[in-house]
Amino acid sequence: MKVGVLALQGAVTEHIRSIELAGAEAVTVKKIEELADVQGLIIPGGESTTIGKLMRKYGFIEAIRNFSENGNPIFGTCAGLIVLAERIEGQDEAHLALMDITVARNAFGRQRESFETDLGVKGIDEPVRAVFIRAPLITNVGNEVEVLSTYQDEIVTARQGHLLVSSYHPELTDDYRLHQYFVDMIRAHNASIS
Numbered sequence: 259m260k261v262g263v264l265a266l267q268g269a270v271t272e273h274i275r276s277i278e279l280a281g282a283e284a285v286t287v288k289k290i291e292e293l294a295d296v297q298g299l300i301i302p303g304g305e306s307t308t309i310g311k312l313m314r315k316y317g318f319i320e321a322i323r324n325f326s327e328n329g330n331p332i333f334g335t336c337a338g339l340i341v342l343a344e345r346i347e348g349q350d351e352a353h354l355a356l357m358d359i360t361v362a363r364n365a366f367g368r369q370r371e372s373f374e375t376d377l378g379v380k381g382i383d384e385p386v387r388a389v390f391i392r393a394p395l396i397t398n399v400g401n402e403v404e405v406l407s408t409y410q411d412e413i414v415t416a417r418q419g420h421l422l423v424s425s426y427h428p429e430l431t432d433d434y435r436l437h438q439y440f441v442d443m444i445r446a447h448n449a450s451i452s
């Protein structure tokens with residue numbers, strides 16, 4: 259099993275390391291053809307406008323939508339969450355528009371640029387170490403979306419079937435359990451199709 263990390267912009271190498279700590283192989287994905295070699299995809303944090311532009315330029319919007327339609331798990335962190343959302347507050351256009359959520363960009367930033375905290379996440383036994391950097395938050399979720407954690411009553415981790423998102427950067431700590439959770443989603447999907 260191989261996990262791809264979309265490598266157009268943002269925190270790529272850190273995700274590769276976390277996936278390896280979780281016991282799976284990880285590779286960068288820079289061209290749409292490379293999606294054929296991976297069974298799950300991470301869209302990293304960075305700058306969502308830049309990632310969205312590069313995705314359009316290199317054909318990733320359609321390619322990732324197809325990848326998702328086949329049920330392949332996708333994990334979006336921070337800017338990656340924004341890129342997956344169907345609705346972005348204050349913006350007319352979404353990017354991939356795959357997940358039934360509304361996001362507000364830089365929502366914590368108005369109070370605090372960045373901070374770290376321990377976060378209880380449904381499905382993971384002990385709290386997860388989370389780093390928030392100009393983080394978005396989820397302001398609305400559709401019926402199919404399961405909220406996995408909140409921070410000060412705001413939704414910061416959520417799942418919709420094969421789609422997983424976090425407002426924060428789980429890859430910037432040694433705590434790889436959210437990556438482990440994602441690897442387990444990919445294993446379950448692979449088992450269901452083999």
Ligand SMILES: NC(=O)CC[C@H](N)C(=O)O
Pocket residue numbers: 302303304305306307335336337338340363364391392393394
């Ligand atoms: N750390 C991040 O990924 C920040 C996201 C960034 N604020 C955006 O809106 O794209």
